[in-house]
Amino acid sequence: MIDQVKGTRNLYGKDIDNYLHIKDKFLNCYASYGYKFVELPNIEHKDLFTKSIGENSEIVTKQMYEFEDKAGRSLVLRPEGTASVVRYHNEFHKDQSNKYSYFGKMYRYENPQKNRYREFHQAGAELIGTLDNYSDVQLIKSSFRFLNSLELNFKLKINTIGSVDERKEYVSVLKKYFDKNKKDLSKESVEKIESNTLRILDSNVQEDLQIIDLAPLITNYLEDETLQKYEDIKNMLNNINIPYSEDHKLVRGSQILNIGQSQGVGVAFGVDRIINQLQLDTHKEKIFLISQYEEEMYDISDELDKNHIPYEVPIRFSKENTQYKEAIKNNATLVINCSEKTIKIINSNKVVAFDINKLKELI
Numbered sequence: 001m002i003d004q005v006k007g008t009r010n011l012y013g014k015d016i017d018n019y020l021h022i023k024d025k026f027l028n029c030y031a032s033y034g035y036k037f038v039e040l041p042n043i044e045h046k047d048l049f050t051k052s053i054g055e056n057s058e059i060v061t062k063q064m065y066e067f068e069d070k071a072g073r074s075l076v077l078r079p080e081g082t083a084s085v086v087r088y089h090n091e092f093h094k095d096q097s098n099k100y101s102y103f104g105k106m107y108r109y110e111n112p113q114k115n116r117y118r119e120f121h122q123a124g125a126e127l128i129g130t131l132d133n134y135s136d137v138q139l140i141k142s143s144f145r146f147l148n149s150l151e152l153n154f155k156l157k158i159n160t161i162g163s164v165d166e167r168k169e170y171v172s173v174l175k176k177y178f179d180k181n182k183k184d185l186s187k188e189s190v191e192k193i194e195s196n197t198l199r200i201l202d203s204n205v206q207e208d209l210q211i212i213d214l215a216p217l218i219t220n221y222l223e224d225e226t227l228q229k230y231e232d233i234k235n236m237l238n239n240i241n242i243p244y245s246e247d248h249k250l251v252r253g254s255q256i257l258n259i260g261q262s263q264g265v266g267v268a269f270g271v272d273r274i275i276n277q278l279q280l281d282t283h284k285e286k287i288f289l290i291s292q293y294e295e296e297m298y299d300i301s302d303e304l305d306k307n308h309i310p311y312e313v314p315i316r317f318s319k320e321n322t323q324y325k326e327a328i329k330n331n332a333t334l335v336i337n338c339s340e341k342t343i344k345i346i347n348s349n350k351v352v353a354f355d356i357n358k359l360k361e362l363i
Contacts, residue, residue: 007118018275029146030101040084046074063108077107085126097129121271131263137236159250160230162222170221198251285363287311288332290323296338
């Protein structure tokens with residue numbers, strides 16, 4: 001027997017119900033806000049990520065699944081979605097301002113744990129082109145609407161990480177600070193001082209927290225124009241009654257992507273984490289057909305099809321008693337005996353004559 005690959009996940013039963021529910025809500029929500037869905041390839045050129053995310057980032061240096069194809073090209077399984085969307089935009093819609101949404105699998109070689117897989121699902125949205133503060137706010141608003149549609153408990157935290165030049169100055173100050181305190185940092189954070197300094201602020205390791213709490217704040221290294229933009233965005237969020245809290249240690253989303261003269265803003269959701277948190281009310285009547293003769297089952301199933309009523313049938317045409325056991329095994333709540341023209345209500349053991357209108361009342 002061959003086991004599944006470490007860090008991958010089979011979605012079945014409740015998990016697949018949650019997954020499909022999330023995908024449906026996501027697609028409908030963003031489509032209604034004018035985002036165009038793009039189905040992106042799982043395989044991309046390695047250069048797309050080394051040039052967009054940065055050669056020294058942890059994703060590129062440690063986490064990418066990369067390989068050489070038969071023509072000698074360096075390819076990777078995409079580790080995230082933003083770079084692929086930007087690549088698509090530059091290739092086919094360079095001079096336009098567009099809104100995109102995507103939903104699919106990503107791949108990163110990292111230690112598997114709860115809510116973190118090597119093959120994982122990510123949903124995201126990107127605005128690319130000529131943008132302004134309203135672009136940021138509408139993305140937050142659409143994200144709020146999506147998460148609310150799933151009836152999740154969540155909180156919005158915000159921060160600004162400034163322009164590229166402002167970040168460079170801040171990172172320089174931060175490096176000196178962490179260098180001075182590296183004896184008190186975790187091994188993982190010490191490794192990031194030179195290559196990925198900002199992400200130390202994102203650490204959840206207990207020994208790092210006190211050092212992080214006393215670290216210099218990025219707001220002290222931002223120009224007035226940047227700070228004003230941040231204030232304007234907060235005011236817009238207040239005006240549309242979207243609650244938030246500020247977290248000046250929040251630094252996710254700090255990749256630098258080369259998108260020419262265009263600007264970009266995006267959001268990404270960890271679908272696997274949402275799957276594990278979602279509590280769906282899945283109670284609905286489940287109809288199962290049994291019969292002594294195939295023709296009688298076809299007659300009833302045709303009637304249900306015409307009325308758009310979902311149902312299940314046996315995996316093979318066995319004895320009627322075997323079919324009934326299969327219905328119970330599959331958690332049927334209503335069993336229609338097509339030969340007897342009856343509906344059995346499993347919970348109460350009540351049996352009523354089959355009638356399409358009666359069936360509609362029961363479901």
